[in-house]
Amino acid sequence: MIATGKMQGKVALVTGGGGAIGGASARLLANEGAKLLVADERPETAKSVAQEIIDAGGDAEHIAIDVADPVQGKAAVAAAVSAFGELHVLVNVAAAVTPDAPVDELSLEEWNRAFAVNLTGPFLMSKFAVPEIRKAGGGAIVNMASQLGTIGVPNRSAYCTTKAALIHLTTILAAEVADDNIRVNSVSPGVIETPRTRRRFDTAEEFHASRGKLHMLGRVGQPEEIANAVLFLASKESSFVTATNLLVDGGYIYLKRQPGENGNT
Numbered sequence: 001m002i003a004t005g006k007m008q009g010k011v012a013l014v015t016g017g018g019g020a021i022g023g024a025s026a027r028l029l030a031n032e033g034a035k036l037l038v039a040d041e042r043p044e045t046a047k048s049v050a051q052e053i054i055d056a057g058g059d060a061e062h063i064a065i066d067v068a069d070p071v072q073g074k075a076a077v078a079a080a081v082s083a084f085g086e087l088h089v090l091v092n093v094a095a096a097v098t099p100d101a102p103v104d105e106l107s108l109e110e111w112n113r114a115f116a117v118n119l120t121g122p123f124l125m126s127k128f129a130v131p132e133i134r135k136a137g138g139g140a141i142v143n144m145a146s147q148l149g150t151i152g153v154p155n156r157s158a159y160c161t162t163k164a165a166l167i168h169l170t171t172i173l174a175a176e177v178a179d180d181n182i183r184v185n186s187v188s189p190g191v192i193e194t195p196r197t198r199r200r201f202d203t204a205e206e207f208h209a210s211r212g213k214l215h216m217l218g219r220v221g222q223p224e225e226i227a228n229a230v231l232f233l234a235s236k237e238s239s240f241v242t243a244t245n246l247l248v249d250g251g252y253i254y255l256k257r258q259p260g261e262n263g264n265t
């Protein structure tokens with residue numbers, strides 16, 4: 001493990017840390033010296049990411065939480081502080097999988113769940129983490145938004161709306177905590193190759209053919225390319241960056257589309 005990494009001496013909590021982008025982010029932060037609490041509603045995946053970090057010589061714990069539950073969110077922040085003494089970085093990655101459906105067919109339950117996990121989750125985690133990060137002398141919060149928080153696509157109303165609101169929440173929180181030496185930013189990935197995006201396709205070839213062309217760069221992204229952005233925003237390399245939404249989308253949102261041609265993830 002690197003003794004002089006960009007995150008040396010820092011403690012980070014990553015929600016959705018058992019998933020593709022959250023896991024890649026947790027591993028990279030740890031590889032740069034951070035101590036990690038990997039939080040996910042799927043304890044087995046959180047545990048395996050934490051174990052990979054430990055096997056690589058790092059420091060990590062895991063916890064099972066539903067970020068939509070204030071009791072569990074508070075417990076996760078307390079667990080990070082209890083395990084590692086303080087908290088400097090919160091990365092909000094957890095998001096619900098919401099079915100594709102037009103507004104008139106999307107159930108209220110699915111709509112509410114998307115908001116509870118994708119928006120209320122980061123609100124709650126930030127609410128509990130800010131006092132600890134403040135106590136530690138400052139740090140960073142990184143919210144995983146989406147390119148679809150900037151441009152909406154049909155049949156994804158709940159997802160797109162929660163991500164747009166998360167980008168907005170990011171700027172407001174950034175203003176509230178700037179004096180505490182806490183920077184708050186969001187990352188907006190394009191289509192990243194993860195089980196979440198692959199699930200719509202039978203084969204890898206179909207996935208790449210359909211989704212790659214939605215980007216100027218002509219391909220989908222990889223979780224590690226998003227982790228690099230998380231590391232940048234979590235570390236002092238971005239010391240003059242706050243309240244921003246960093247698009248890591250291969251040019252997705254500015255690609256000229258034909259009339260009627262929709263993007264998606």
Ligand SMILES: NC(=O)c1ccc[n+]([C@@H]2O[C@H](COP(=O)([O-])OP(=O)(O)OC[C@H]3O[C@@H](n4cnc5c(N)ncnc54)[C@H](O)[C@@H]3O)[C@@H](O)[C@H]2O)c1
Pocket residue numbers: 015016017018019020021022039040041042045065066067068092093094095096097117144145146147188189190191192193194195196197265
């Ligand atoms: N994959 C993409 O193309 C893409 C594009 C734009 C944005 N994003 C965003 O990136 C993030 C990660 O996406 P991914 O593709 O790695 O997905 P993923 O499904 O691999 O990871 C999400 C993780 O969040 C966890 N989770 C879900 N609900 C939770 C809850 N209530 N409490 C705690 N954990 C919970 C899941 O168990 C999973 O491990 C999401 O916020 C997603 O919206 C992904």
